[in-house]
Amino acid sequence: MRNIREVNNPYGDDKVIDSCSLFGMMNVKGKRFPSKDPVRAISNMRERGNGLGGGFAIYGIYPQYRDAYALHIMYLDKETKKETEEYLKETFRVLLQEEIPTREAKVWNPPLVWRYFVEPKNSTIKAKNQTADDYVVENVMKINAKKKAFVFSSGKDMGVFKGVGFPEDVAEYFCLEEYEGYMWICHGRFPTNTPGWWGGAQPFNILDWSVAHNGELSSYGANRCYLEMHGYKCAMQTDTEVLAYTFDLLVRKHKIPIPLVAKILAPSLWDEIEFMNSSQSFILTALRQTYSSLLMNGPFSIIVAHQGEMIGLTDRIKLRPMSAAINDDFLYLSSEEAAIHIVSPTLDRMWNPAGGEVIVGSLESPKALEIPTIVKYARGT
Amino acid sequence: MKSYLLPEYILERDYARCNKCKICIEQCTYAVHRYDAINDAVHSRSENCTNCQRCVVFCPTHAITIRRNPNSYRENYNWTQEAILAVKEEAETGGIIITGMGCDKPGLTYWDKLLLNASQVTNPSIDPLREPIELRTYLGKKNDRLNFETNGGEAVLETELAPQLCLETPILFAAMSYGATNLNVHESLARAATECGTYFNSGEGGLHPSLYKYGDHIIVQVASGRFGVHPAYLNIGAAIEIKIGQGAKPGIGGHLPGEKVSEEIARTRMIPTGTDALSPAPHHDIYSIEDLRQLICALKEATEYSKPIAVKIAAVHNSAAIASGMVRADADIIVIDGFRGSTGAAPKIIRDNVGIPIELALASVDQRLRDEGIRNKISIIASGGIRNSADVVKAIALGADAVYIGTAALVAMGCTLCQKCYTGRCPWGITTTDPQISKRINPEIASQRLVNLLRAWSLEIKEMLGGMGINAIESLRGNRLQLRGVGLTESELRVIGVKMAGD
Numbered sequence: 108m109r110n111i112r113e114v115n116n117p118y119g120d121d122k123v124i125d126s127c128s129l130f131g132m133m134n135v136k137g138k139r140f141p142s143k144d145p146v147r148a149i150s151n152m153r154e155r156g157n158g159l160g161g162g163f164a165i166y167g168i169y170p171q172y173r174d175a176y177a178l179h180i181m182y183l184d185k186e187t188k189k190e191t192e193e194y195l196k197e198t199f200r201v202l203l204q205e206e207i208p209t210r211e212a213k214v215w216n217p218p219l220v221w222r223y224f225v226e227p228k229n230s231t232i233k234a235k236n237q238t239a240d241d242y243v244v245e246n247v248m249k250i251n252a253k254k255k256a257f258v259f260s261s262g263k264d265m266g267v268f269k270g271v272g273f274p275e276d277v278a279e280y281f282c283l284e285e286y287e288g289y290m291w292i293c294h295g296r297f298p299t300n301t302p303g304w305w306g307g308a309q310p311f312n313i314l315d316w317s318v319a320h321n322g323e324l325s326s327y328g329a330n331r332c333y334l335e336m337h338g339y340k341c342a343m344q345t346d347t348e349v350l351a352y353t354f355d356l357l358v359r360k361h362k363i364p365i366p367l368v369a370k371i372l373a374p375s376l377w378d379e380i381e382f383m384n385s386s387q388s389f390i391l392t393a394l395r396q397t398y399s400s401l402l403m404n405g406p407f408s409i410i411v412a413h414q415g416e417m418i419g420l421t422d423r424i425k426l427r428p429m430s431a432a433i434n435d436d437f438l439y440l441s442s443e444e445a446a447i448h449i450v451s452p453t454l455d456r457m458w459n460p461a462g463g464e465v466i467v468g469s470l471e472s473p474k475a476l477e478i479p480t481i482v483k484y485a486r487g488t
Numbered sequence: 489m490k491s492y493l494l495p496e497y498i499l500e501r502d503y504a505r506c507n508k509c510k511i512c513i514e515q516c517t518y519a520v521h522r523y524d525a526i527n528d529a530v531h532s533r534s535e536n537c538t539n540c541q542r543c544v545v546f547c548p549t550h551a552i553t554i555r556r557n558p559n560s561y562r563e564n565y566n567w568t569q570e571a572i573l574a575v576k577e578e579a580e581t582g583g584i585i586i587t588g589m590g591c592d593k594p595g596l597t598y599w600d601k602l603l604l605n606a607s608q609v610t611n612p613s614i615d616p617l618r619e620p621i622e623l624r625t626y627l628g629k630k631n632d633r634l635n636f637e638t639n640g641g642e643a644v645l646e647t648e649l650a651p652q653l654c655l656e657t658p659i660l661f662a663a664m665s666y667g668a669t670n671l672n673v674h675e676s677l678a679r680a681a682t683e684c685g686t687y688f689n690s691g692e693g694g695l696h697p698s699l700y701k702y703g704d705h706i707i708v709q710v711a712s713g714r715f716g717v718h719p720a721y722l723n724i725g726a727a728i729e730i731k732i733g734q735g736a737k738p739g740i741g742g743h744l745p746g747e748k749v750s751e752e753i754a755r756t757r758m759i760p761t762g763t764d765a766l767s768p769a770p771h772h773d774i775y776s777i778e779d780l781r782q783l784i785c786a787l788k789e790a791t792e793y794s795k796p797i798a799v800k801i802a803a804v805h806n807s808a809a810i811a812s813g814m815v816r817a818d819a820d821i822i823v824i825d826g827f828r829g830s831t832g833a834a835p836k837i838i839r840d841n842v843g844i845p846i847e848l849a850l851a852s853v854d855q856r857l858r859d860e861g862i863r864n865k866i867s868i869i870a871s872g873g874i875r876n877s878a879d880v881v882k883a884i885a886l887g888a889d890a891v892y893i894g895t896a897a898l899v900a901m902g903c904t905l906c907q908k909c910y911t912g913r914c915p916w917g918i919t920t921t922d923p924q925i926s927k928r929i930n931p932e933i934a935s936q937r938l939v940n941l942l943r944a945w946s947l948e949i950k951e952m953l954g955g956m957g958i959n960a961i962e963s964l965r966g967n968r969l970q971l972r973g974v975g976l977t978e979s980e981l982r983v984i985g986v987k988m989a990g991d
Contacts, residue, residue, distance in 0.1 A: 121969045323610045323611040323957075325611055325958045325963065326958060326963030326967060328966070328969035329962070329965055332858055332863075332966050332967075336864075360633075363634065364643050366643075367643060374960075376620050376622060393645060393649055396626045396630060396652060400864075404959060404963035405611045405958065406611050424614075426611070
């Protein structure tokens, strides 16, 4: 039996390493737009991938099932599909299940990919005294443990489409021109030590959190130990997974504001902290002391998205590229400026954020184009 | 009784070079050299020589060579020269053989079997000459999480933080007591710790009031003898360390002979001048973990919860279980002192046979605390046998927050590991309280040597970190993927928690 873990890291290396192109595009008014621009932008960075992985996370894609969890699941065979569907029926109320439409394209060895709109059974989560989110996470982990099934995404009103091929071929394969969303996170992959498999392509998703990542964390061992201490199982052995769980822990569980999360992953240098005002330096010192094991050391640039928010961040000495731009109601994040220019020849503003500087695009921000990069700090009482 | 012992070393003098300046006579504290006025020549008594190399270094004409005594018993891998001499010595004295410094036996150092990683291609190594690499380390209890109240764009931290020690480099000076060493040594360590932004541990003999001004960089120790422990002492330090055990002599107390207890030392230790200072083997108020908890609590009360409390234990078979108990007893820092840990005086049989290597103890303690989800509640200092900056890096990758150095610090000041600290006649002026010999340590110069050592190690650590593509020391902590083992068995690899090199 093919074990997903073995597929993902066939030689048992310390972890899976890859390099990548990233592109994120968000309409901060929440207006949905088609695949044309995001696909064009990510395919413009073809040099950064090698055809062994491409993918898209699209938000605002299923307005008709806005309140249901949309599960995108890939299967290696029909047997597993049958088993998994029986399991889904036991654990969820399944509102709709259908095969995700595909067409011939230059992708490698495609698996079956289906989608399910599900709701946790109220009685079950009440009995288990769990939040619906925790219940979904638990069951996604259980399905992934089945070895021949893998959940691409499990958020509401969003979906991940990914596979082994160049991103534009993956888009072609999944007929992405049929979909619209207000936020697109795109990824092209260059796996270093794996042949590439469909589940290992990015964006990586859990609930409505998606992470597209480019880099290699030298701190992986330290980060992983800390997350494992907090109950996460790093089965995929990838940096991306570590980043996704870190966001889940810090934002969802510890409720730390995003700009401060950025200061944990990519903290200011001690020398800089010393010259800040006393409340700022107090808070940043507390963050570095408490969450020192979540400092993501080594090159990374990431685009993290969840419903209503797109976040861009690089490591603190910016060893991987990230450009940002704003045009009208659109916020762009990209590994290369050229990818932004090709979809939007005129821009209100284009800049290269400093290492560790977080970019947040939010639907909730009253003035959509004002990007809040840092909150004020105050000393606790 | 005629002694059958053989002199360990032979001192040879090149009479053609010797200009009879008598500096060797002045420098030797063991009366090896003597001037023969009749023949106008300097001669030596080799049987007194400890091979400390003091006379060699100070001889202006380089006339002295010290060699191991070539006389030896018939070769025998089982009954080594050392084993035979030990039996003869005990047969002659009827007493325990005492020695100084750490265990000198081969085959028990795992540092040399661990190799470090470096970045190639997929992530860039970082050049510390061009980019910042941070070594700052905070020791103390860390919260499970921070709670923020967000309030109109402001984030207010609601969590109360535990007191921390701030180290600019993850190396502290280990406990060496006033009495085992002298005030000049203490002052040198205190000054160097202050200049380098780290800490010096007072050891169990109290702290001379003239050093109180360095209090922000001193960890004061409370040991089973409670020497020199009073409210001002507890409050002057940046942290308090409860010494349960010591790697060189786990399960054994201490004995400072009355000859070393001068007036100043007696006053500092709060005992009568010239009396033996005996540290009991256990703390007689700690016979179980809840007793430890009470002492920790008492010290926290006495210092109004303003400083971290460390607990130092020797690395023994069940260190991991003890460590987890110490977290539950509310210690903020755990110090594990390994088999190679040094001492001023210990029974040789204990030093060379009791306890386990720091590498194994450290790995199992870190793993246990992670498994129990309490690793963040305590900082770990690894101690005993750290010889160079690579050992420091390997210790941190195995899970230590920082390391103590004792022997390395003494070597920086002049020590040559002759292992005769217990005689109180250290020719380098370190483990002696003799006022004349103590002057050989000039705090001005000795502290500079210590500062230089820490600077050199810090630079080397940055080079190694940069090579791994890491620019903050915390990203190395417990990051065992940066280590590989060579020449280790499967079970050694399992306990240390590293893969075989090439795997």
